[in-house]
Amino acid sequence: MDLTFQSYTLSNGIKLIVKENHYTQSVVIRGRLSGGANLDPPEKTGLAAFTTSLMGRGTARHTFAEINEIVESVGAMLRFNCGRHLTTVSSKSLSEDFDLLVGLMLDGLxxxxxxxxxIER
Structure with a gap:
């Protein structure tokens, strides 16, 4: 098993770590952002988790129903999560749907x- 990773830094400072696997036709993307529940104000415990849970439930470009339809129609997965110190976004799709999933991830972020x-749910 090849454990070689490539590291890139984009012009905006975002660091990418890439592990290529040409034996499958799927793409897994994981993003981590510093900050999570540890940044909740004491009087608003749960705020980071609440807002993160809504990132994929409607964007300027798509409703929640549209996001679900798009993701399910290509058999993909898209998740936004909040931990104690990190907010994460992840997706898995066929490589042919890479641009579609990256677009949905960016919309949510x-x-x-x-x-x-x-919100009422």
Whole structure:
């Protein structure tokens, strides 16, 4: 098993660590952002987990139903999670759906709309 990783730094400072595996036709993406529940104000415990749970429930480009339909139609997985010190985003898809999943991930990270009907759930 090849354990070689490549590391890249984008012009905006984001660091990418890539492990290629040409034996499968799937792509797994995992992103980690510093900060999670440890940044909740004492009077708003759970705020980071709550907001993270809404990142994939509606964006400027797609409703929650549309996001689900897109992800399910290609047999992919998309998740946003909040831990104590990290917020994570992950996806798994066929390599042919890479651009689609990256777009949905970026939408959730940069343009969540926090729809009232999803907040009430």
């Amino acid at each position: 940069t343009g969540p709309t926090f729809p009232p009907e999803e």
